[in-house]
Amino acid sequence: MTSILMIDDDVALTQLVEEYLQLDGYQFTAVHQGPEGLELAKSNAFQLVLLDIMLPGMDGLTLLKQLRQHSYCPVLMLTARGDEIDRVVGLELGADDYLAKPFSPRELVARIKAILRRVELIQQQQQPQLSSLQINSLRLDSAKRQIYVQDNPLVLTATEYQILELLMRHAGDVVSKEDLSQLALGKRLQLYDRSLDMHISNIRKKIAQYDEAEKIQTLRGLGYLLLQGEH
Amino acid sequence: MTSILMIDDDVALTQLVEEYLQLDGYQFTAVHQGPEGLELAKSNAFQLVLLDIMLPGMDGLTLLKQLRQHSYCPVLMLTARGDEIDRVVGLELGADDYLAKPFSPRELVARIKAILRRVELIQQQQQPQLSSLQINSLRLDSAKRQIYVQDNPLVLTATEYQILELLMRHAGDVVSKEDLSQLALGKRLQLYDRSLDMHISNIRKKIAQYDEAEKIQTLRGLGYLLLQGEH
DNA sequence: GCAGTCCTTTACACAACCTTTACGTTGGCT
DNA sequence: AGCCAACGTAAAGGTTGTGTAAAGGACTGC
Structure with a gap:
């Protein structure tokens, strides 16, 4: 079972995403506070984290930076602004992809699948091979x-x-x-x-x-x- | 039960549409103010929104733009003018279809069905497939x-x-x-x-x-x- | 410094692809 | 039968992704 964690203070949006991802068979958890999200993400219980840049209490980029000290869990960044700077900084900090809000559920699912597929490819590479x-x-x-x-x-x-x-x-x-x-x-x-x-x-x-x-x-x-x- | 929300300040028109849609078995709700409509639409309680472009209090295009930050609920735009510009802008903002007033109830129902059928197709596409x-x-x-x-x-x-x-x-x-x-x-x-x-x-x-x-x-x-x- | 190696960028040509145009055909309609 | 809108498709047109030579950087070892 693939588990996805979403860290976003927009409750309506997390509910919408939850519906779509559950349709696709993903286990879904949402939290609306940065620190709480960081703790959960660090637990490595999730195969993917959806992370909003704009968060109350803790900036998304800061959160990502701290997460990366402990975990290489894949992260897909979300942001309200079509802000190139956030994008570049986020990818440098080790985000795996970036999606500007508003996004369509279809697009989100496609990005998620692309990341998971690539992670699988990498894991294959690491396993003992012929x-x-x-x-x-x-x-x-x-x-x-x-x-x-x-x-x-x-x-x-x-x-x-x-x-x-x-x-x-x-x-x-x-x-x-x-x-x-x-x-x-x-x-x-x-x-x-x-x-x-x-x-x-x-x-x-x-x-x-x-x-x-x-x-x-x-x-x-x-x-x-x-x-x-x-x- | 399929629920449809209509946002239009023309009370006579909403009543007319209500009659027709209820005949077709749809659950129907009408509001006549933009902000109120936006709140309801964001709730994701409706499978489809009929949205008038000309609204008191809040322009229909603005409303659509704000709605799209939270929800990909299908939207059928209505407009009094046969205005091509509105049409293009609306479709770019993510409206699913466009209907010029005055329209026949039959035409409206046909458009509604087409949108709902397509949404269902898309949802099928997203589900795990053979x-x-x-x-x-x-x-x-x-x-x-x-x-x-x-x-x-x-x-x-x-x-x-x-x-x-x-x-x-x-x-x-x-x-x-x-x-x-x-x-x-x-x-x-x-x-x-x-x-x-x-x-x-x-x-x-x-x-x-x-x-x-x-x-x-x-x-x-x-x-x-x-x-x-x-x- | 210089030469060597490698990766990337630039620039242009080309091929594959998608769309439009144009004209012919089909099938439902009165 | 005759009309007309919808469809079939060849050919032309436009767009986009790819192939590759050549130039530009970055790095290394001498």
Whole structure:
């Protein structure tokens, strides 16, 4: 059961959110005071915290800062103002995403799911994994931190290796650019940020040296995909 | 029981509407002051709000804006003028539909039903869904975001996938063009807007590559339909 | 300092995609 | 039958996301 904690002084809003999230099968708890919320969040009993920036008693950003001393529980920030500064500060303090009020329940649910999916991806990464993996003509040797194309070792930079390993470990599934950026580059994907595209381009070039057929597929608007099996 | 709130200072009109809506089995409440209406609407006790643009005490658009900070309760705007500007502003603020006064009670009821039906569709969308689904020779794998025709994977664009998934999840039911447009294209269907028709046409072509018999049926004036079972 | 390596940004080209236009067809209606 | 609105779809148009070369920074080791 996925439990979500909402810290917001707007009681009507928390009730609305509660209805929607329970429809989606989430366990929901709301508190309306900053200090109380901090205590609950620190308990690590929740998989996700929805945090209002404007709180009576304790500012949301302060709360987030204190929470981060104890817990890496994912946090989705909410704010009444479309305030860019809060946004930047919040993301720097370790918020996982940001949503401006007013928001639609649908949008909220979508953001929540995106965060939870990414957390799951990260946890998968951390679990003991196959140290060796063969995808078509690509072979991953994670002990040696080396990837081969038809037994030719690829000369990859650290970032390129991470991206390609991610794609290989999820071969057959689409991996979104947002996920790749957060997991391999360690930053959120910004509008007009092309650096991930460049890494993909470079990886493709290096693979093509040895195997013209082995391709990273592009799924426009969705992400990248390494096809499993025959093509 | 479906409850409808009407915010309009024209008492004669609210009484007229009350008669018609009660005939149709709706619970009806009318208030004639903006602030009072806002409070009631924020309570989320109503499934739909009929909102006059011209209000004493508080402008309808202002009211809508404030309501949207707390609630995504569907709103049908009413206005005395055939004012396009109000219309655009209102829809941007998140009104669900717009009706120019004077209107016929029949038209009003039709609009109300359309909104409620769509809200229900959206709520269905939000509920946990089967990740896999077979409709005749079509198979949906929503985890992989892929649809197969007789085990051949379809190459669909994001929009085409959304449309076909919607049709598959409501196989056996007619899905209106208005609903498809709002849910898959994210915009209201405009007069002479043929883009949805084009998407349907393209989807049909792609399905026909693999199965000539599998057809999306057209129900003239109603929408599209994917037939369940044998045809 | 300088060279080397790597990541990111910039800039432009291109391809994929969505929408509009235009014209043909269909089906319900009187 | 004849009309008209709704629909089918090819082709053109416009928009957006992606591919990639080249330049710009940041960092490291010498």
